[in-house]
Structure formats: C-alpha cells, structure tokens
Amino acid sequence: MLSFICNNEEMTVDCPGGLPVLDWIRSQTGLKGTKEGCREGDCGACTVVVGKPGTAEIEYSAACSCLLPIGEIAGCHLVTIEGLTTGDELTPFQKSFYDEAASQCGFCTPGMIMSLTGCLLGSSELSVSAAMESLDGNICRCTGYVAVRRAVDSVMNELPPKWDNRLKMLIDKGHVPAYFRTVSERLKKLPVHETSENGTFIAGGTDIYVHSSDKLSDEQPEFLSRRDDLNFIRRDDGLVRIGASVTFKQLRESPVITGLFPGLKGFLSRVSSTQIRSRATVGGNIVNASPIADLAVVLLALDASVTISDRSVLLSEFYLDYKKLDMQPGEIITEVSFPPPEPGSVLSSLKICKREYLDIASVNSSILFRVENSVIRRARISAGGVSPIPLLLVKTGEYLRGRIISEETVMEACKLASSEISPISDVRGSKEYKEELLKAQIRAHLTRSATQ
Numbered sequence: 001m002l003s004f005i006c007n008n009e010e011m012t013v014d015c016p017g018g019l020p021v022l023d024w025i026r027s028q029t030g031l032k033g034t035k036e037g038c039r040e041g042d043c044g045a046c047t048v049v050v051g052k053p054g055t056a057e058i059e060y061s062a063a064c065s066c067l068l069p070i071g072e073i074a075g076c077h078l079v080t081i082e083g084l085t086t087g088d089e090l091t092p093f094q095k096s097f098y099d100e101a102a103s104q105c106g107f108c109t110p111g112m113i114m115s116l117t118g119c120l121l122g123s124s125e126l127s128v129s130a131a132m133e134s135l136d137g138n139i140c141r142c143t144g145y146v147a148v149r150r151a152v153d154s155v156m157n158e159l160p161p162k163w164d165n166r167l168k169m170l171i172d173k174g175h176v177p178a179y180f181r182t183v184s185e186r187l188k189k190l191p192v193h194e195t196s197e198n199g200t201f202i203a204g205g206t207d208i209y210v211h212s213s214d215k216l217s218d219e220q221p222e223f224l225s226r227r228d229d230l231n232f233i234r235r236d237d238g239l240v241r242i243g244a245s246v247t248f249k250q251l252r253e254s255p256v257i258t259g260l261f262p263g264l265k266g267f268l269s270r271v272s273s274t275q276i277r278s279r280a281t282v283g284g285n286i287v288n289a290s291p292i293a294d295l296a297v298v299l300l301a302l303d304a305s306v307t308i309s310d311r312s313v314l315l316s317e318f319y320l321d322y323k324k325l326d327m328q329p330g331e332i333i334t335e336v337s338f339p340p341p342e343p344g345s346v347l348s349s350l351k352i353c354k355r356e357y358l359d360i361a362s363v364n365s366s367i368l369f370r371v372e373n374s375v376i377r378r379a380r381i382s383a384g385g386v387s388p389i390p391l392l393l394v395k396t397g398e399y400l401r402g403r404i405i406s407e408e409t410v411m412e413a414c415k416l417a418s419s420e421i422s423p424i425s426d427v428r429g430s431k432e433y434k435e436e437l438l439k440a441q442i443r444a445h446l447t448r449s450a451t452q
C-alpha cells in the first residue's frame, strides 16, 4: 500500500512500487490531461510536478511520469494538470498559451504548462530564461516555439519583482490553487512506507525505465533515491564527496560544486532535460556505464574514485569493458569522491551532439588543467563516445604536462589522442567523424587554457 496526495486528494493505492506513475494516472484516476508520447523521457508530454517534503518546505520539481515509479511518490504531492485549478478558471500560463496561440493540436501543452509550473514552484531563479530553460524537455511538433516564447514572456514579466513567500505569491497570482497551503501538514499525517530491501536498484529511473519499464511495472524495486545517507555533497578529509543519489539538479545548484567549477553549470544544463535532471543521479550515470555518460567523463578528468560498500576504486579502473564494471551484483555505489583541484586549476568540459538540448553526445570530453606562465603544469583529459567505455586519455595528458601551448602542442596532442581511442560508426556519427570531433574538442580545450 502506498499513500500520497494526488492534486488535492489523499490516496492510498495497492499496486507494485515499480508501476510508472503515467500508467497509474491514465488507467486508474480518469485524469487524461497527462499524455503518453514516447515513454522514454524524450517528449515531455507526460510531465507532472512532484513535491517532496524537504528540510524546510516541500521541494517541487517537474518529472517525466513515464520514467517515475509510483513507489517514489509515497509520502509526496503529485500534481497533474488537473490539479492546477479547482474550477473553470485558467492559470496565467494556460491563459497566455490561449491568448498567444501557443497551442495547436494541444498534445504537448499540458506537459509544457506542468514544466513551467515546476519552474515557478521549484526553480532557484524566476526569470524568462529560467522559464524557457524549464521547457528544454518538452517537444512540440506542430505549433513551434515562437508563440510559446511570447506566452512565457508575458507571464514571467507579470511576476512581482519581490515577494516574502513564493508559494503565497503564486497562489495570489492564480498559478496554483489555495489548497497547496495545506499540503505540507497533510503529508505529515500520511503513513510512512519503507522501501523494499531486495528488489532491483532504482535511483532516478531515467536509464533503467527506458529499457525495462514493462518488467519493473510488476516489481517492488529498492529505491536508492529515498535513502538520505546517499544524498550529500560535502568537503571532508581532504576530498570532495558526493553521495550516489545526488541528482544532476542538486549538482548544478550546489555551492560546493559551482564554487570549484564555475563553468560546470553550463555544461550540466546540456545534460538531458530539466525533468530528467531532477531525477537522474550521479550513481546511475556511473553504473549505467554508457560510453558517452556525461558525468562519468567529467569525473574521470577529476581523478574520482567510487566507494562500493567498504572499498574504493579509481573510476579510471572501474570500467572494465563495454558495460562491464568492477562491481558485483547486489553491490551499490555509496559515493564518488575526488581531491579538490589545486588553486589555479580549471575544468573545461565539452559535448557535441546532433541537437543542442535533450540529446546525448556524439563525443564529449573534459580536461582538468593548470597553466602557469603559459606552461601546462597539470592536465588530465577524458573522452566519451570514442571507445567502449568512458576513457581517460593517459598518454595525451602525460604529453601535455610541461608543454607550452602552441600549434605544435595541439597537433601532437590530437595525434596522441587518436592513437588512444577506438571509436565505432553508429547513429551518432562515423568513426572518422568522431575522431575529428575529439580533435576539435582538444583544440578548443587548449585554446581555452591558453586564455586563462
């Protein structure tokens, strides 16, 4: 039995914890505003907003309900498009979409309104650009985005410049109904449900649900995201430590991470979409072992180690072969850690894909370097999409140390990198193209380092 609040109603349901929320909404509630499109986290039509009790108040974020197991929302507030109003009135975003002709067939529209509402309720910043970014996981195939942009502009420009209480301001402006005020107290009264302790591990579910949704629908998985002991970002014992269940959203907003690597926030905004980043975890990105996993490539450049039970393994030795890891079934990664970079170090991360947002890389790469008087004192370089595993380019890094940045250095580094990789031709490009992409990225990294 699982208890949660769906819109304004307390619910207790008897179903497997692995059932996707989308299937529960559409088959059990009669609420049909949440649409089923791709079932792979790619279109955003199924977007809902989930409110989790946080330390001070409820933390809301948008999520794809097709990749969200229902066990994850136990004790939470699930908001669908029907929960944004209590009568016939429209929210300001619904009204502006109508006024600006931002909806044609309407299939994508509820998902867009939910993403925008997730931004209003949970984004660290409220601005036109933050609202537009919140739509990076919503695809519209008929209206296009110009009218959507007009609709977003008109609503965001109407928000007051200052407020004391964000939820009160949003209720007063009609973005969410007054019942939102009562949700926090009502959630505290719901029965607590423990997660299963021997099911399939699910962290954010954004990888495993893409390929195993049907199988997991009947299971009671073990929800790693519900474990507080896996959710932390801190500096201690001379290391930066990140719990395995930290999400990409948390990483982007962490002062520890952005303080060390100011440029990383921009790179992380190109990882998946707002809905996926609110769920996708660090541990899932590493264990998923995709050769183009964006965070794995960054962490390799940072000389990271993973902690599995009571042992620690260098990430560069953790990947044994394509999707083969130095980890036994049943083991979990608890944290990833790395030494804080020496003062003056810079992390540069690049990703080239077929489209700018919501796409995985054809080739990605990261370099941690420190340059003194034009001489490279430190360089650790990694790349994805060019081998069966996320790869540390050991020889290229060694070559760069002690060199002055020059055209000759760039050419030689590119030559060495080519000798370290083994790309294959696939839907993301031919092997020759991927080799050229990596060379272009190395050139760009070194040009950046020359200007530091």
Ligand SMILES: Cc1cc2nc3c(=O)[nH]c(=O)nc-3n(C[C@H](O)[C@H](O)[C@H](O)COP(=O)(O)OP(=O)(O)OC[C@H]3O[C@@H](n4cnc5c(N)ncnc54)[C@H](O)[C@@H]3O)c2cc1C
Pocket (backbone or CB within 6 Å): 040, 041, 042, 200, 201, 202, 203, 204, 205, 206, 207, 208, 209, 210, 224, 244, 245, 270, 271, 272, 273, 276, 279, 280, 281, 282, 283, 284, 285, 286, 287, 288, 292, 293, 294, 295, 331, 332, 333, 334, 358, 359, 360, 361
């Ligand atoms: C639309 C879409 C876009 C995406 N775009 C990108 C992208 O741009 N870049 C990118 O790198 N990835 C992308 N991904 C892939 C995915 O979101 C990430 O790899 C994400 O980090 C996976 O984390 P998760 O917590 O959701 O993993 P889950 O799906 O929960 O788990 C993945 C696997 O890891 C295991 N696992 C999870 N945590 C642990 C742990 N702590 N210990 C042991 N095993 C564990 C699970 O059992 C499962 O086998 C995208 C996915 C989607 C659906």
Ligand code: FES
Pocket (backbone or CB within 6 Å): 035, 036, 037, 038, 039, 040, 041, 042, 043, 044, 045, 046, 047, 064, 065, 066, 067
């Ligand atoms: S149905 Fe397309 S993202 Fe969920």
Ligand code: FES
Pocket (backbone or CB within 6 Å): 102, 103, 104, 105, 106, 107, 108, 109, 139, 140, 141, 142, 143, 144
């Ligand atoms: S309005 Fe038709 S898909 Fe967006």
